[in-house]
Amino acid sequence: MSVESGEAGRKPRADGLRNRERLVEAAKAGFAETGPEVSLEEIARRAGVGIGTLYRHFPTRDAIVEAVYRREVQQLADGATRLLGSLSPGRALHEWMRLFLDYIATKKLVGPALAAMVGGTSELYAASGARITEAVTLLVERAVANGDIRPDVDPMDVLRALVGLTYGNSDPGWEASARRLIDILMDGLRAQA
């Protein structure tokens, strides 16, 4: 009675947080190596935890897929500000595009899993789309302001180009080719009109 009945109970246990993190990491690796159909027991094994622990943290398969996906998007968005902190805006944009490739490689694996679910996929994609848009807009605006790239660049065009690059992927050697195209794209952006 005397205690506030809010839900700010005790601090979450350190092992719980650690295992959750390990599971997401293991799931990401599993999706990348085995594909979206990787078994949950395999993920638990990779993470070095029991299957029960996996199910406590992620009651459904969708839950862990979403966790992986959300984290990737978050890291990609955070990557923009991080790169801007240590590089010139132009180089930050260039590096971020490369980061985008890794993101797509992950999304390519996670995407089908999401698509296979009934409903539920759109909000997740929409939310992630907004974050990515913010990130690329920030990068382009800074690069333009710094004179690193031509001023008539629409951030969304850059995003479209990046997404476009990734179509027709899944061939071996695709990623190397996409990296070369990104370099070419950057050359184009740097060329003052």
Next chain:
Amino acid sequence: MSVESGEAGRKPRADGLRNRERLVEAAKAGFAETGPEVSLEEIARRAGVGIGTLYRHFPTRDAIVEAVYRREVQQLADGATRLLGSLSPGRALHEWMRLFLDYIATKKLVGPALAAMVGGTSELYAASGARITEAVTLLVERAVANGDIRPDVDPMDVLRALVGLTYGNSDPGWEASARRLIDILMDGLRAQA
């Protein structure tokens, strides 16, 4: 030595053919009711045969999916000539459009399963597309020749309209709505320019 070494061996056993047919029928029903993830054991159960029999006829899941799909397309294409044999060309076209709806309802279930497979889907779809195109072309040409519909109708437009009708399906009541639209479409086709 004295016998031709071709592969025209003995006649296939009647029970083998019968069970194969039952399996395809059961698979179709299973896809329709349970969805593309229906278990192979469930299909065997529906067909009233042992699981071993299913695997002998269809060594992979893909094989039975393909069998169902191919048969549906075949039946739809055959439906065109069948209807032309018993109805006026205009009515045959109308009935065939309705038949198309059932086909789409099936394809909608089979399609995702095909899409989920890696590769292999395109040839199947391409082959079926050609058959459907032939069928609709035949129907439209006959109906035009008979004066049942206006002469400036491109068969492919009819096909596109039919496919278009089916977008945004999977809602309850979709099929009834599509049927009404087909009636309206036919009225439009009948109206002489």
Next chain:
DNA sequence: TTATATACGGAGGGTCCCTCCGTTTGGCAA
């Protein structure tokens, strides 16, 4: 009718899903 190639059925071994519950451990109060 008999021989035999064909086809049948389902037991069985392996994997996976998910739940349940006895055991362990980290956070916190005394």
Next chain:
DNA sequence: TTGCCAAACGGAGGGACCCTCCGTATATAA
């Protein structure tokens, strides 16, 4: 520090599914 106990752990186990293998049954041809 110590001890309590909520929180977290792990994995056995039941059920479903996948697929293979092989003994049994039967349709066809001679």
